Amino acid sequence: MKTRRLLIPTILILALMLSACNLPGGGTPTPDFVQIAQTSAAQTVEASLTQAGPTSPPPPSPTLPATPIPTAIIPPTSAPSATVSNCDIAAFVSETIPDDSVFAPNTAFTKTWRLKNTGTCAWTTSYALVFDSGDAMGAPPAVNLTGTVNPGQSVDLAVNLTSPGADGTYRGNYKLRNAAGVLFGLGASGGGPFWVQIEVSPVTYNFYANAPSAIWITCGDPCGGGTTITFGGPDTDPNGYAMYRDGVKLENGNSPSQTFETHPMKVDNGVISGLFSNYTIQIGDHFLTRLGFRAKADGTCGTGDVQFQINYKEGGTLTPLGSFHETCDGNLTVVDLDLSSLAGHTVQFALAVQANGSSSQDWAVWVNPRIER
Numbered sequence: 001m002k003t004r005r006l007l008i009p010t011i012l013i014l015a016l017m018l019s020a021c022n023l024p025g026g027g028t029p030t031p032d033f034v035q036i037a038q039t040s041a042a043q044t045v046e047a048s049l050t051q052a053g054p055t056s057p058p059p060p061s062p063t064l065p066a067t068p069i070p071t072a073i074i075p076p077t078s079a080p081s082a083t084v085s086n087c088d089i090a091a092f093v094s095e096t097i098p099d100d101s102v103f104a105p106n107t108a109f110t111k112t113w114r115l116k117n118t119g120t121c122a123w124t125t126s127y128a129l130v131f132d133s134g135d136a137m138g139a140p141p142a143v144n145l146t147g148t149v150n151p152g153q154s155v156d157l158a159v160n161l162t163s164p165g166a167d168g169t170y171r172g173n174y175k176l177r178n179a180a181g182v183l184f185g186l187g188a189s190g191g192g193p194f195w196v197q198i199e200v201s202p203v204t205y206n207f208y209a210n211a212p213s214a215i216w217i218t219c220g221d222p223c224g225g226g227t228t229i230t231f232g233g234p235d236t237d238p239n240g241y242a243m244y245r246d247g248v249k250l251e252n253g254n255s256p257s258q259t260f261e262t263h264p265m266k267v268d269n270g271v272i273s274g275l276f277s278n279y280t281i282q283i284g285d286h287f288l289t290r291l292g293f294r295a296k297a298d299g300t301c302g303t304g305d306v307q308f309q310i311n312y313k314e315g316g317t318l319t320p321l322g323s324f325h326e327t328c329d330g331n332l333t334v335v336d337l338d339l340s341s342l343a344g345h346t347v348q349f350a351l352a353v354q355a356n357g358s359s360s361q362d363w364a365v366w367v368n369p370r371i372e373r
Helices: 008-019 031-039 207-213
Strands: 090-095 101-103 108-117 128-134 142-144 154-162 168-177 194-200 203-206 215-219 227-229 241-244 259-263 271-280 286-293 305-314 317-327 333-338 346-355 364-372
Touching: 090 194, 101 364, 108 194, 128 154, 142 154, 203 207, 207 241, 207 259, 207 271, 207 364, 241 271, 259 271, 259 346, 286 317, 317 333, 346 364
Parallel strands: 101 194
Antiparallel strands: 090 108, 108 154, 128 142, 128 168, 168 194, 203 364, 215 227, 215 271, 241 259, 259 364, 271 346, 286 333, 286 364, 305 317, 305 346
């Protein structure tokens, strides 16, 4: 069995190399930087996270002559829902935007569901995805299918949405509508909805959006001068890579948006680190993200084993905020770091990943990394 080592100082050294870079051209850390990195201690943070009995009948009322009662015509508020039928039934397969994904106010996003036709009737272009109840978030009333989905086939159904302007949790329920105007959805009876559920919270710094402009450097072990790489890949680069991975399946089976992958240099104990732009911390700021791995092509876990580290640089000094040992185990780790003790400080955050031994399947991902207040 190969020995896997935790080399946090190496990550700090690499991030310090980044601190020496004024331009994407990179640079070599000074001896002072190396000494600082070797004496910094990582703060490991584990985010964890509804009679009385019958009385005598009343005396009979006097009989009155019958008068005609007009019949009121009440328009239906929505199309009728399906009853138990083998014709139109759907089954959930997968989705983007997992429940409780966090968005800044008034942010456009696309929710996609993959559904399987488990009924006996083909879904034609006369069928549509329809908003059923809850929070519409700018959804159109209906989106027609673009092709026929035969029994046993699956289809991706997408709707363009915008997060509300106020903080809170929002949920919109959806169903399908057949050519006769009957609504149907999930479950044995075909009556269950599928939904989008998000949280809206003020994001004051978005690492996902700023990743392309960060300075990315990789190195081996020991970490020498390092190699500067450009965000965006390719993922075949032996020096490692940093790139967006929106919608790809992760180790927990979900396919979230606002995700980027950081693969260390493709050597044993390889490292990658990105230095981001200046940010002034205020009281109430929290660093939030979820950490884990991209799944293999067949959806199963690989052999990923890395150390994630979150650091900040201020005045030439690099300080660790949190360190997280991750293996591909089918779960993502939730990170919530309170930054209030640094209120008033202007810093640069450095996000780093180091392989513990072989880096061959260290497809390390950061899901929606951000600072919220």
